Amino acid sequence: MTADITVTEPIAAAGTATIVAEIAIVGGGLAGSLAAAVLARAGHHVVLVDKRAVHPDEFRVEKIGGPQLQMFRRLGFIDALANAACRYDRVLNVREGKVVDVSVSQAYGLPYADLVAMARSQLPDPSSLIVDDVTAIGCSDDIQHLELASGRRIDARLVVLATGMAGALGYKLGIKRRVLAERHSVSFGFTIARTDGTPFDFEALTCYGERTADGVDYLSLFPVRAGMRANLFMFRDPTDPVMRDLRRDTEATLQRLLPGLQPFLGDFRVTDRVQNWVMDLSIVEGHLQPGIVIIGDAFQTNCPAAGTGVARLLVDVERLCTEYAPRWLMTEGMSQEKIAEFYSDPDKIAADQQSLKMARFRQALTSRDDISWNVRRRLHFLRRRITHRVDQMRPGWLAQVRSALRA
Structure with missing residues (x-):
């Protein structure tokens, strides 16, 4: 039997023991928040559940450009993105102290937390965000039951799991994460400024690594509201002493790893805390189940250096929320056969495969020292x-x- 969505109780009513909705989205990061906004603006009754009312500041700072902007535009978020971010149009690409080329295209830079806030701001009804913790999910071919830490319950026809790399809920459902490449890459993030206080001579800059032994893919510099953001991507053992050097003496270590950077950067200083992140490449297994679909990093992680994470996420959101979920809701049930349509979508498969392909390519281009890759580089x-x-x-x-x- 299918729930009658027309007689749902108000989401905002704190005393409501059971909340009934068409779609329950678990995880209010970028994937979950965008999915909730797209579906709610299309008229679906959606609840978005996250432990925090405001997404916390974290390591990630994103640059959005190219095809990603086209997808944000198609989904109807381009104006909100432009208002939340810093725009830039030219990226100077350098290596070994020389200009490789100049990328000319519209792009935006902003912290991940601001990107999530932008997505949540597009929810037609802010009360559709439930600040709570999902402790258990019961799935079936009909109605899905979610238990919350507060004691409340959600009944929904479809559950969208967008919990990023947090796998506790999935594990309870028998969904496991298979590691494809352990400690695949290391990323550093921080903000810089010139020591004399003058602006840099470029809008944005990418400096590529010079020696395979250093394991440096590239340093990306682009504007955010806090200043000039620096994202450094490496393929190197996370226990190597150079990791400690980058945290303790960032300026000198960067100049040692990227000597050709000095003519373009001049004397600079780090203006905030240096943070780093070690990323495994992984994908889930056992995920094909009735009533529940997994999107974004919860399905497959990405190499930050490949720059495919947001693009993959947007493909998941667009295909699920504009094609499959609306069609599934038009007929009774939420069978495994329905859910399989999303995972078999050609655009999704292509985005997932391209992400893994680019991760391996960036690592090989950076680190491989055999003749063929030296020539290719x-x-x-x-x-x-x-x-x-x-x-x-x-x-x-x-x-x-x-x-x-x-x-």
């Missing part, structure tokens, strides 16, 4: 330099070629 940057020089001599040529290839 040289050709990679040489091709970019030549293309940039030709585009300087014939402005607009590169854009015309790219447009023709897309046609």
Whole structure:
């Protein structure tokens, strides 16, 4: 029997023992908050459950550009994103003290917590956010039952699990996480400023590693409201002493690892705490179950250096919330066969596979020291330099070629 969603009780009523909704989303990070906003704005009765009313500040600071902006625009969030972030349009790409090329395209930089706040602000009814902790989920072909730490209960036709890398709930359901590459990458994040207080001579800059032994993929510098954000991505043993050096003496260690950075950066200082994160590549198993679907990092983690995390997440949200969930709700039941349609979606599969492919490519391009990868690395940057020089001599040529290839 399917619940009658037209007789649901108000979500905001604190004394309500059981809340009835069409869709319950567990996890109010970016994936869950975006999914809730998309579905609620389409008229679905959605509850979003998270332990915190305001997402806390954390390590991640995102830069959003390229195809990601197109997806934010299609989902209807582009204006809210622009209002919350710092825009920049040119990225100077350098290696070994020389300009590789210049990327010219619209992009935005903002902390992950601000990105989540932006997504939550798009909820038509703020009371659809329930600040509580889901302690158990019971799934079936019909109605899903969620138990909350407060003693309340949620009954919903569909549960969307968007809990990131927190796996306790999934584990209770028999969903396991399989590690594909342990300690795959290390990321550092901090904010910098010039010691003399003057602005940098660039809007944004990417400096690529110079020696395979250093394990440095690249340093990305881009503006956020707090200043110039620095994200450093490495493929190196997290226990290596250089990790300690980067935390304790960041300026000197960066100059040692990236000597070609000095002419572009000048004298600088770190203005906040240096944080770092070690990332495993992993994917879930046992996830095909009736009544529950898993999205974002809860399904598959990403290599931060590959820059595919937000793109993958947006594909999950767009395909689930604009295609599958609305169609599933039009008929009775929430069978395993319905849920399987999402996991078999070609766009989702392609995004997941591309994310893993780029993770392995970035690691090999950074660290592999055999002849074939040495040649490939040289050709990679040489091709970019030549293309940039030709585009300087014939402005607009590169854009015309790219447009023709897309046609």
